[in-house]
Amino acid sequence: MKALTKQQIEEKLKDFEGWDYEMDALHTVFDFENFKEAFSAMTRIAFEAEKLGHHPEWTNVYNTLEIFLSSHDADGVTEKDFELAKIIDDLIG
Numbered sequence: 001m002k003a004l005t006k007q008q009i010e011e012k013l014k015d016f017e018g019w020d021y022e023m024d025a026l027h028t029v030f031d032f033e034n035f036k037e038a039f040s041a042m043t044r045i046a047f048e049a050e051k052l053g054h055h056p057e058w059t060n061v062y063n064t065l066e067i068f069l070s071s072h073d074a075d076g077v078t079e080k081d082f083e084l085a086k087i088i089d090d091l092i093g
């Protein structure tokens, strides 16, 4: 899959609340009640990511989850990253 241009990414991001374009990736941060809620969300995302064959780069610290989505094979952001971002929003947004 081909990497999208910065312009294409910023246009598509208008449909995504709470996401931005950072470090050549789609980026967001979620705050949860506590660690258990954060880890539960990560587990649910993990199963969907595995189904999609596309995986997040993420960091969990206690109740926060920071996510970066990019496509290593395309060396940038592709439609697949937007697909995963939508799945994540539908799960926990």
Ligand SMILES: C[C@H](O)[C@H](O)[C@H]1CNC2=NC(N)=NC(=O)C2=N1
Pocket (backbone or CB within 6 Å): 053, 054, 055, 056, 057, 069, 070, 071, 072, 073, 074
């Ligand atoms: C072979 C396998 O489909 C690839 O390695 C997939 C796995 N998950 C992936 N996840 C992400 N975020 N980017 C990729 O390029 C990628 N490639």
